[in-house]
Amino acid sequence: MTDSFAAAARFVQSEARVLEQRLFATLFLGAPASGVVAALRGFQNEDGGFGHGLEPDKRCPASLPIDVETALRTYAAAGADEPSLVRQACDFLQTVTNDDGAVSLAAPVIEDYPRAEHWSGWTYVPGPNPTAGLAGLLHRIGFDHPWRDAATAYCWQILESAPLPDEIHAVSEILVFLEHVDDRERADKHAPAVVDHLTAMDMFHLDPAAEGYGLSPLIIAPTADSRWRPLFDDVINGHLDHLERSQEPDGGWTITWDPPSAASRLEWRGHVTVEAVRTLTSYGRLAPSPDARGDLRPVR
Template identity: 60%
Template sequence: MEKRFVDGRDFIRCAGRLLERRLFATCFEAAPGTGVLDALRGYRNDDGGFGHGLEPDKRCPASLPIDVECALQAMVTARTVDPALVRDACDYLATVTVGGAVPLAFPVIEDYPRAEHWSDWTYEPGLNPTAGIVGLLYELGVEHPWTATASAYVWTTLDTVDLPADAHALSEVLGFLEHTPERGRAIAAADRVRDALTKASWFRLDPDDDAYGLSPLSVAPSADSPWRGLFGEDVIQAHLDRLERDQQDDGGWPVTWEPPGQAALGEWRGIVTLGSLRTLVSYGRLSPGPDPR
């Protein structure tokens, strides 16, 4: 087991949330995914949604679509699913859907600490997060009437409206295109999304750019991602080099924005560190071999 991997593991064990510790154990230590589901239930509300800062940049306990998306992402990462938990979350999404779409958040977040960028723009229903949530539901294989409603919204938007100029929304679209059963339409749309992504705000194609943004590894976080081919292999390898260099002396990876406090900063670093380890292992840059101790 490489020291860099051990250092990242130890950072998560020391500073990560229970959820990231459970996810690490599931991803790298053959722990059952039930532990991840148990951790997620602590973020669940009686309305079926998720809240309580599951996405750490807002410390709001109320259910929010972004937190539902985070819960689904955790299940995908753990390769496990609780169908009843997911269906309850979709029931919640159906109650806050407008025109087939959901927003990231609601004004209730203003009553709690939050990062500065979480403001009124997050209250507008759109492809972010609707497209990403639908893609995750397809990947998890859980059927619900909301999925068809939201999928129709995504396709109508892609077919009739200019693509978003924001890399976050385009990344959500790629998540949808990866898993929608309508493969012909998805393949036809992928190149158009790629062209828009390279010109979008918050996209960091240059690996030496220190500013906040999404990189090619954000949309192709694993070596088998269908979106790896959207970028030259030299670009992918340069970003992997940068990802390796970014590991800090404490074993964790940094974040490039201002969370609302030290607790949120630590939580985010645990999330980013787990994601970095998974990406570097997938691309063969790190080995999670047996612990020599």
């Protein structure tokens, strides 16, 4: 286990962005979360939003909700505490929200820059992906804001008055919302139908050996303390076994889709490697040790 951790650490330090290096150091090497916040600031625009390819599938510098979501997910994972960063991001979201309280993943501005083929017109339509995920993350970090209120109301409306979406990422975003929203009784009422809908989808891979792109139980329950982990107790060990075996000889993990550039691929690999180590350590499959860290200790 020590060798696997050390190999992953070397990969992150050799190939990953500064952001993932700082997150790795915070999660596993005892570095303060302030380093993650400082790295995130480099992606934040004057309008409060995030861009500059923070989510690596598009190289657009403009602020986009998907990049805000990536920032908040990183912020939450690091346990950061920098309210001004989150407030500015929420203020930006208010400027791109439709009358229902929803935002879109992206905007046509991405067409002026390199992007993955799947980033096209469907990402310009406001919906639960990413609105529900953004609202859920704001509930997770306990940050109140008028945009969160509007987005929360939108999510309840989607759950209570409309068919559940057929796009798998939208359903996974709804589960993020249901996992963290404050109204637990209301969330628990809706969760079974959402989970049933997700697990019936072709792109949800209950079989860890399934090929091609899709979501797995470890995406829905990436850490052992996830509210959704008990739903997958009968298959979770198989997925953890598969994740362990998927570590590449260079120490990192790889991706199953085509990003827009070689740089994007490395950025994604850094991201998924940090996530893989985080999942494996949380579930007790990997254990960072002082011997494995050696000279990997961060500079404070």
